[in-house]
Amino acid sequence: MSWLHEIFARAPEIALFLCLAVGYRIGKINFGKFQLGGVAGSLLVAVLVSQVGVNVDAGVKSVLFALFIYAVGYESGPQFFNSLGKQSVREILLAVVLAATGLLTAVLLARATGLDKGLAAGIAAGALTQSAIIGTAGDAIAKLGLAPDEVKLLQANVAVGYAVTYVFGSFGAIIVCVNILPKFMGRGIREDAIAAETAMQAGVQVLGPGQQAALPQLVGRVYRVTAAVGRTVADVEQSSSPPITIERVKRGGKIVEAVPSFVLQKDDIVLVVGRRTAVLEQAAKLGREQFGEEGMDVAMLRTDVVVSNEKLNNRSLGDLAANVKPDVRHGVYVVGITRMGKALPMAQETIVQNGDVVTVFGSEKDTARVTSLIGHVITRSEKTDFVYMGAGLVVGLLIGLITLRIGSIPLTLGSGGGALLSGLLFGWYRARKQTFGAMPGGAVQILKDLGLAGFVVVVGLSSGLQAVETIKQHGFTIFLVGVAVTIIPMIITMLIGRYVLRYNNTAIFAGALAGSRSANPAFGEVLDKAENSVPTVPFAITYALANVLLTLLGPLVVAFM
Missing domain, CATH: 3.30.70.1450 (Regulator of K+ conductance, C-terminal domain)
Incomplete structure (x- = not known):
């Protein structure tokens, strides 16, 4: 295998794309009704390839993850800010429950098996896939007043525990969110995602790609x-x-x-x-x-216009229809109205606000006359506005550098949390204006798919070899404790979410559960199963909370051990 090692040493990017290709192919294989999925398949292949010895720059992982999480935020920004309020209480409680049960499980099992503070904290970091715990736990160990050699050993053990448990931490979260949860709920993620999307559209029929109404209006x-x-x-x-x-x-x-x-x-x-x-x-x-007459066909346009005319703001559709002059509305039909990406009912009492997108239908001459009275025509483009996207990523990564301290405990969103927050804000602002900052749906999807899959491959290539070696040296105790710390808190949180917090929709619940574990691979698989963005909003809320709550587990595990 020396020739393979030499190839990967000269061009590690070959290993990256090899893992993606083989991993996604394996992910499509059916094991009964079970599929690994592309992300989990890529992770497992990466661990195997890592045994040859592959060195991938850590910066690649950071870039890929930043692109993934920014795209997630950008896509879900409008729905996220619309969802804030009393309806977010469940997500807050769900994130708190998982963090608390994760802490208790890690501490109790580490004590029962005689593991030290370093290994316990490392297991929490890997099994809960929260890399920030490594830093906070190491900092807490340094402040215990121990001998320098002991501090060095415990800090090294944090990395060992993390390396051994991280792979299953990612894989186990996928199993719970994508396989166990739907069976527990008795409904699939896809069917509930469709039901939730229909409910969010307030009864408005929303056609998917390639669909058209049999009875057009x-x-x-x-x-x-x-x-x-x-x-x-x-x-x-x-x-x-x-x-x-x-x-x-x-x-x-x-x-x-x-x-x-x-x-x-x-x-x-x-x-x-x-x-x-x-x-x-x-x-x-x-x-x-x-049923046919030569020369009688006319090309009609369907045009989206952002409302910016103050004379239309906060007026009902019925009021506008009753007061518009016949010569103005002649030949023009309003066929839809959306607000922050959500379709509104075409009812007399529906209120129009600045920033809404109105879809009008008519001949080119007629629509040109009316659109100028409404606001700005949205020009659809297949090109991404890289000025806007780049600015959003810069802002997010700068936010991730900010660190606040409560006593000796550092609190930071990190690059992932910062990019997510920035993506939410930039996506929300884009939805309000619509005249700049374009990122087509296909571009968003490739950033999410490549960013997430590439991220987990780099993790597998970097930690897979160390994980296998550590297991050979220390046995499977650390690994088995890690499996328990991965599964038990998620199962408890799943039960509380279902019977106490009353989650009834599988797609929404899966997104919230993945976010409360900051489980990006699991979230990617949930999105793949849902085939729409319904799980994104609950994920965005719980993910932001989990980045803070789970990071705090580092010093807490060290303290309680």
């Missing part, structure tokens, strides 16, 4: 005039509620302009566009429907 029909002879275009259009639009008229084989005063004659061909109910209501009053 807006239709176009062509009629040969037999019953509306002698009526003007304006009379026909305003005779229905809601109004319809005659977009095109054909007389004697020639297209003529459909001005409001134009008088219809027998056998004129008209193209009528409007809401389905209104068009069908007027059908008998127009004449006989034609």
Whole structure:
């Protein structure tokens, strides 16, 4: 295997991408109804490859994780800030429960098996996948007033405990969140994610990629005039509620302009566009429907506009519809309205606010007239605004450098927590403005997938060799204690979450549980199963709390041992 070691020594990036390719392939293999998934598969392959000896710069891990967690925050920012309030109490309590049970399990089992303070703290760091515990525990050990050699030994044991338990800490969290929890709840993550998404849309039908309604709300029909002879275009259009639009008229084989005063004659061909109910209501009053007429098709636009006109702010849709002039709204239909990414019902009482995104439908001429009165047209782009993205990452990583101290205990969000917080803020602000800071959905997804999978591969390549060697030297005691510290707190938290905190939705619960353990690989697998961003909001809340609460376990484990 020396040739393989030489290849990886010259180009460690080969090992990285090899683990990703093989890991994702293994992750697709079905073991009955169980699948490892790409992230867990990549982690296991990385541990195996690490036995050859691979040295990957630690900076690669930091960059990949920062990209992953920033993308998660950016995507969920609007929903996260909308969710803050009384509804977040469950997430706060869930994070507290897991941190407390994690502390008790680590301390009690370490005492029962005769492990020292260093190994106990290291097991807590690895089994709970909170690397910051290594630093806080090592700092606490240094302040115990022990002999220098003993301090050095205990601090080394922190790293040993972490290395042995970290791999299963990541893998075990995936097992609980993706396999045990759905069986315990009796429902799958995907089906509950769909149900939650539907509920969040307040009953509004939201079509997924590639989907379209079998009964669209807006239709176009062509009629040969037999019953509306002698009526003007304006009379026909305003005779229905809601109004319809005659977009095109054909007389004697020639297209003529459909001005409001134009008088219809027998056998004129008209193209009528409007809401389905209104068009069908007027059908008998127009004449006989034609199923094909050359030259009568018109290209229509569906345009998204950010509301910025103060005259529209805090007014209901019903009020706006009643007071807009007929010549202004002619040929234009409002087909949707969203706020911070959430669809609002098209009801008379729905209030429009600045920053809402209104979707209008009509011909190019008509929509151009109306959009200028609403606000700014959103220009969709497949390109990422790297100015905005780069600024967001810089702000997040700077926040991660801030350290506050409570006595001798340092509190810091770290680069991950800082990037998450920045992503939340930048994603929320982007949702309010929509005119800059674009990051297409595909770009967000590749950052999440590559960032997370790459991160766990680097962890596996870096710690896999040491973990195996330590197990050979110290037996499986440390490993088994680590397994217990990984599983027991999550099971207890799962039970409390279900029966005390009343979590009923599997997708939301899985996101909250993964975040309360700061279990990024588990969260990645939960997202993959959900196939939408529903688990992201509870994860973002509990993850931010877990970064602080679990970091505090370092000095607490040292103190209670």
